[in-house]
Amino acid sequence: MTATNEVEVKKSTKFQSPLPFLIQLRNLIFGKQKPDIFTRLTFYINLWIWLTFTVWSIISYISISARDFILQQKGISVANIIEERGVELGFEGDEFLNRLLTFHSISFICWMLVFVGLILLYRKKVQFIYFVLGATLFYIGMHIFYLSFAYFVEDTTLYDKISLLIIVTGSLIHLYLLKNEKAGGSINFFGEIEEDTTEDEATA
Numbered sequence: 232m233t234a235t236n237e238v239e240v241k242k243s244t245k246f247q248s249p250l251p252f253l254i255q256l257r258n259l260i261f262g263k264q265k266p267d268i269f270t271r272l273t274f275y276i277n278l279w280i281w282l283t284f285t286v287w288s289i290i291s292y293i294s295i296s297a298r299d300f301i302l303q304q305k306g307i308s309v310a311n312i313i314e315e316r317g318v319e320l321g322f323e324g325d326e327f328l329n330r331l332l333t334f335h336s337i338s339f340i341c342w343m344l345v346f347v348g349l350i351l352l353y354r355k356k357v358q359f360i361y362f363v364l365g366a367t368l369f370y371i372g373m374h375i376f377y378l379s380f381a382y383f384v385e386d387t388t389l390y391d392k393i394s395l396l397i398i399v400t401g402s403l404i405h406l407y408l409l410k411n412e413k414a415g416g417s418i419n420f421f422g423e424i425e426e427d428t429t430e431d432e433a434t435a
């Protein structure tokens with residue numbers, strides 16, 4: 232076999248991997264080993280919350296940034312609507328509009344940090360709490376102290392408040408259970424069932 236043929240064979244086998252590229256990427260990020268049921272459940276719930284907040288931050292930022300385009304195309308003055316609400320909250324002029332732009336840009340960064348924390352959570356690393364809890368609390372803090380407590384109470388939906396409560400309390404509970412597992416206990420309520428199944432398979 233010539234050198235040229237060897238190179239062609241290597242190239243063809245390289246792109247004919249038994250695992251699709253997305254699966255390989257998933258394994259690279261999340262690891263090849265699946266965690267326990269409780270960790271996966273916590274991860275998927277928080278991942279859904281992460282997705283909704285991330286998409287909302289992106290849509291909100293684009294909508295405010297494209298306010299002139301929306302006015303030209305739809306005849307809707309986004310700037311006036313935001314400024315009127317800002318006056319009701321105690322802001323002056325376009326101060327509230329500028330703060331909203333800053334808030335949504337920083338909130339996107341916060342949710343990217345949360346995603347890093349979710350990866351660590353899936354890999355059962357205790358360090359996940361610094362990213363998930365830290366970024367989420369900073370996000371809530373910006374709501375209350377940067378946009379005002381009245382905005383957080385009146386302008387955020389019940390879904391937002393419940394979701395933020397779930398991701399905070401769920402992360403704290405998971406941290407406790409993860410530390411309990413490292414100390415020799417169990418991380419989830421289904422641990423004994425999983426262990427029994429494994430033992431039966433090994434016996435068989």
